[in-house]
Amino acid sequence: MSTGFQDLGLVHFLGDPTIRSALWIGTMAAMLNGVIGVFAILRGQAFAGHALGDISSAGGAAAVFTGISALWGFLGMAWLAALILSGLGLKRAGERDLVTGVVLGGGLGISALFLYLDATGSSHSGATVSIMFGSLFGIPGSMVLPVILSTLSGLLLVLLCYHPLLLIAADPDLARARGVPAGLLETLYLLLLGLAAAISALTVGAILATALLLGPAGAALHLAGRPAQAFLYAAGIALFCTVTGIYLSYESFYWFGGTAWPVSFFVVVLVLLSYLLAAAWSRTGTVPGRPALHGAKR
Amino acid sequence: MSSPTSSSAMEEQNAPHLLEVAGLQVQIGGRSVLEELDFHLDTGQLCALIGENGAGKTTLLRAILGLQPVRQGRIRIHGKPASEERGQMGYVPQKIAFDPNLPIRTRDLVELGLRGSHFGFRGFFGNTSAAVAAALAAVDGEGFADQRIGRLSGGQQQRAVIAHALVRRPRLLLLDEPLANLDFRSTNTLVQMLGRLVREEKITVLVTAHDMNPLLPFLDRLVYLAHGRAAVGDVHTVVQDAVLSRLYGYPVTVLHHQGRILVLPEDPRRGMETACPGHTETDHGETGS
Amino acid sequence: MFASYMLHTWIMASILAMATGILGYFVILWRSVFAAHALPLAAFPGAAAAPLLGISPLWGLFFFSGLGVLFLRLFSLLGRKDIAMGLLLTTFLALGGLLLSMGQEYSAAVFSLLFGEILGISGRSFLPMVLIALLVLLLVLANFRSLLLQSVSPALAAAAGISRSRLDWLVLALLALVTAGALPIVGTLLTFTLLVSPAASAQRLCSHPFWSLVLSVFLAETMTWLSIAMAFWTNWPPGFFVGTLGAVLFLLSHLTARFRSGLRPSADTAGRPGLSSDPA
Ligand SMILES: Nc1ncnc2c1ncn2[C@@H]1O[C@H](COP(=O)(O)OP(=O)(O)O)[C@@H](O)[C@H]1O
Numbered sequence: 001m002s003t004g005f006q007d008l009g010l011v012h013f014l015g016d017p018t019i020r021s022a023l024w025i026g027t028m029a030a031m032l033n034g035v036i037g038v039f040a041i042l043r044g045q046a047f048a049g050h051a052l053g054d055i056s057s058a059g060g061a062a063a064v065f066t067g068i069s070a071l072w073g074f075l076g077m078a079w080l081a082a083l084i085l086s087g088l089g090l091k092r093a094g095e096r097d098l099v100t101g102v103v104l105g106g107g108l109g110i111s112a113l114f115l116y117l118d119a120t121g122s123s124h125s126g127a128t129v130s131i132m133f134g135s136l137f138g139i140p141g142s143m144v145l146p147v148i149l150s151t152l153s154g155l156l157l158v159l160l161c162y163h164p165l166l167l168i169a170a171d172p173d174l175a176r177a178r179g180v181p182a183g184l185l186e187t188l189y190l191l192l193l194g195l196a197a198a199i200s201a202l203t204v205g206a207i208l209a210t211a212l213l214l215g216p217a218g219a220a221l222h223l224a225g226r227p228a229q230a231f232l233y234a235a236g237i238a239l240f241c242t243v244t245g246i247y248l249s250y251e252s253f254y255w256f257g258g259t260a261w262p263v264s265f266f267v268v269v270l271v272l273l274s275y276l277l278a279a280a281w282s283r284t285g286t287v288p289g290r291p292a293l294h295g296a297k298r
Numbered sequence: 299m300s301s302p303t304s305s306s307a308m309e310e311q312n313a314p315h316l317l318e319v320a321g322l323q324v325q326i327g328g329r330s331v332l333e334e335l336d337f338h339l340d341t342g343q344l345c346a347l348i349g350e351n352g353a354g355k356t357t358l359l360r361a362i363l364g365l366q367p368v369r370q371g372r373i374r375i376h377g378k379p380a381s382e383e384r385g386q387m388g389y390v391p392q393k394i395a396f397d398p399n400l401p402i403r404t405r406d407l408v409e410l411g412l413r414g415s416h417f418g419f420r421g422f423f424g425n426t427s428a429a430v431a432a433a434l435a436a437v438d439g440e441g442f443a444d445q446r447i448g449r450l451s452g453g454q455q456q457r458a459v460i461a462h463a464l465v466r467r468p469r470l471l472l473l474d475e476p477l478a479n480l481d482f483r484s485t486n487t488l489v490q491m492l493g494r495l496v497r498e499e500k501i502t503v504l505v506t507a508h509d510m511n512p513l514l515p516f517l518d519r520l521v522y523l524a525h526g527r528a529a530v531g532d533v534h535t536v537v538q539d540a541v542l543s544r545l546y547g548y549p550v551t552v553l554h555h556q557g558r559i560l561v562l563p564e565d566p567r568r569g570m571e572t573a574c575p576g577h578t579e580t581d582h583g584e585t586g587s
Numbered sequence: 588m589f590a591s592y593m594l595h596t597w598i599m600a601s602i603l604a605m606a607t608g609i610l611g612y613f614v615i616l617w618r619s620v621f622a623a624h625a626l627p628l629a630a631f632p633g634a635a636a637a638p639l640l641g642i643s644p645l646w647g648l649f650f651f652s653g654l655g656v657l658f659l660r661l662f663s664l665l666g667r668k669d670i671a672m673g674l675l676l677t678t679f680l681a682l683g684g685l686l687l688s689m690g691q692e693y694s695a696a697v698f699s700l701l702f703g704e705i706l707g708i709s710g711r712s713f714l715p716m717v718l719i720a721l722l723v724l725l726l727v728l729a730n731f732r733s734l735l736l737q738s739v740s741p742a743l744a745a746a747a748g749i750s751r752s753r754l755d756w757l758v759l760a761l762l763a764l765v766t767a768g769a770l771p772i773v774g775t776l777l778t779f780t781l782l783v784s785p786a787a788s789a790q791r792l793c794s795h796p797f798w799s800l801v802l803s804v805f806l807a808e809t810m811t812w813l814s815i816a817m818a819f820w821t822n823w824p825p826g827f828f829v830g831t832l833g834a835v836l837f838l839l840s841h842l843t844a845r846f847r848s849g850l851r852p853s854a855d856t857a858g859r860p861g862l863s864s865d866p867a
């Protein structure tokens with residue numbers, strides 16, 4: 001029980017290959033979600049980001065059913081939904097939320113079916129839990145490399161389109177007047193949102209994926225005074241929450257006599273705490289410009 | 299008219315105009331919004347585009363920017379298709395309402411005027427601070443340069459966007475209803491500023507408005523839109539009973555009072571259906587979103 | 588499928604569909620789709636905790652959906668509503684997942700709570716459910732005009748002395764109540780489909796406020812009955828049918844509305860100010 005008070009068991013922690021894969025995947029999920037989350041919030045697409053995460057569960061469930069890798073399952077379904085949403089090309093916020101909700105319902109229905117089929121096929125009885133609430137310690141090491149590569153390509157794309165994306169976030173009309181292909185970037189951005197949701201689903205589970213997307217970015221927007229800061233803070237906060245969450249979950253095995261609490265639980269709680277802290281901190285006036293009480297959602 | 303083969307052709311007497319709109323027709327949803335529009339602007343002019351709500355002012359600006367598909371006609375900047383010359387134009391849209399949570403300072407927005415369309419890594423290199431400072435100075439925006447744009451007042455946000463448009467030193471600045479939501483003093487300040495841009499920086503400014511009066515002191519040219527057609531010229535040739543009556547298709551009277559101009563329908567009952575630009579307009583003017 | 592043990596399910600589902608049809612109408616008018624999605628998820632730990640504490644799931648659901656409403660209002664004070672909802676729902680879900688992991692039959696329990704179960708209702712919860720439905724019916728009808736005016740023009744409503752925050756509380760409280768009732772049958776994730784799809788479809792098809800409310804209830808009933816019947820026959824989870832039927836229903840009514848209005852840009856009910864989108 002009193003494991004390594006001196007070294008916090010870190011050597012043991014990092015020496016475990018399962019933990020190392022988990023840390024890699026968690027790191028990637030945190031960086032991508034922190035960065036994409038800032039755009040998602042600025043463009044008032046928190047609900048769309050949430051929906052993509054939830055819908056990706058259908059892909060995860062189908063992946064278990066068909067035996068393909070969970071990453072491609074999550075990603076395939078998230079991208080399908082992203083393409084549907086971008087194909088509908090809805091501009092007005094209210095209309096967008098409505099249709100997003102209907103698409104979300106359809107996706108969850110499909111997810112229900114596949115999870116049911118998974119559960120009746122006797123070998124995958126735990127699929128519901130691992131897809132919905134994540135099983136970071138159960139991810140095979142072979143998935144680490146694809147996750148790293150897809151995350152890095154996603155981040156590279158963001159970097160290549162950084163200024164146009166920022167201008168669209170500020171005001172799409174200004175961007176269009178500058179000749180920025182706003183429609184194309186919208187699709188690209190939704191696909192990136194889908195990628196972020198899929199990798200987040202792998203880390204903390206499909207229905208909790210939103211936490212990594214919205215929480216750190218929301219906190220960062222409370223703290224940041226300029227664009228680059230927002231992205232760095234968001235990625236940093238997400239990283240802190242994920243790594244600490246993994247560590248706490250690992251340690252909780254010893255606290256509670258042999259049943260570890262899920263990684264996703266710790267990550268989500270840490271994300272919530274950091275958001276609340278950042279919001280409270282920004283109200284003390286230390287941050288340039290106090291946030292408005294009710295942000296306009298576009 | 300000489301073909302625009304070299305830039306020195308611009309200085310010649312018969313050089314292509316800065317902006318030339320010829321035979322322009324625009325339809326939206328099968329309905330004709332602009333039909334047969336012809337006018338041109340030259341360097342260093344302040345031009346007002348006057349018309350009631352729904353006359354097609356925004357549509358015309360968007361067509362010039364290449365954002366609105368055009369059914370027929372051509373729009374040229376220095377003799378070249380306008381859609382290829384976007385770099386020469388700055389645009390200030392009508393509805394400006396930034397999210398208060400945007401972590402973007404006025405300074406950053408102005409910098410995005412330079413880099414907002416840069417893909418790849420070149421947007422991260424090079425020093426822009428001098429250009430940004432100059433654009434901010436042009437709109438008297440130094441005072442709020444380091445504040446978040448979403449938390450500025452409406453007038454300040456507008457000036458921030460004008461600086462964003464100016465920072466690339468455009469030849470043509472398009473402003474959509476910049477005076478719509480300004481009080482008397484801000485209106486004056488803005489008009490003075492536009493006048494200074496035209497006189498000192500030799501930028502051509504095209505401003506849409508439903509009331510021409512605040513712009514009168516600096517106005518070089520007037521494009522008066524109604525029913526998809528336009529009367530073009532300087533203020534005195536356009537704002538006349540005969541010209542405007544022909545444009546509206548029913549008799550209107552122009553009143554001059556202490557240097558201000560009022561356009562009224564001859565039959566006052568018509569004013570109920572079709573308000574004319576002037577003071578009568580303000581009671582149902584667009585009050586933002 | 589009309590055996591006596593199914594009778595409860597049929598009656599309860601019908602009552603619930605009525606309540607969701609009515610309430611959904613205002614969820615759509617007020618543009619509070621995200622809230623309708625978030626509150627059922629907030630109630631999730633209630634159902635998860637009930638077996639651990641040995642209480643009826645309904646009380647757990649009431650407690651946590653009430654808590655959800657409270658936190659939602661509190662968090663919204665800190666910044667944007669959509670972030671508040673996203674974080675609230677994930678936190679409550681994570682808590683529910685944790686609680687479930689402490690019980691028996693972890694995965695099966697999670698599945699039936701998330702996606703529903705047609706036999707998810709016990710006779711004991713019969714009376715509370717009827718009361719919920721009656722309460723929703725009464726409160727909505729009593730405030731019909733205020734709710735409608737508020738959704739059409741907040742400024743006009745304010746001028747008429749209608750308190751925005753009182754109506755906000757009312758809608759959220761009713762959402763919490765209906766959520767608690769619907770959750771055991773349809774499941775956490777798809778309760779909101781019952782709130783959103785029938786009402787959204789009805790508002791596409793019919794522009795008269797009262798008749799589209801009636802149509803919304805009718806569509807909700809049809810959707811629920813069909814889902815239960817098909818779930819019974821196939822043994823597949825009802826959530827699958829609710830979700831996909833909801834999407835199909837909306838698609839059909841959207842196309843119908845398009846077709847009827849010809850090729851004109853749709854002049855639908857969109858763009859009204861609402862609970863979650865407030866651009867002015
Ligand atoms: N997206 C659109 N769909 C349908 N009609 C439009 C659209 N945009 C503009 N219009 C129509 O085009 C006309 C001109 O609009 P606009 O250029 O915005 O007028 P103004 O800017 O002069 O007030 C109006 O009658 C308006 O109804």
Ligand SMILES: [Mg+2]
Pocket residue numbers: 355356357392474475
């Ligand atoms: Mg306009």
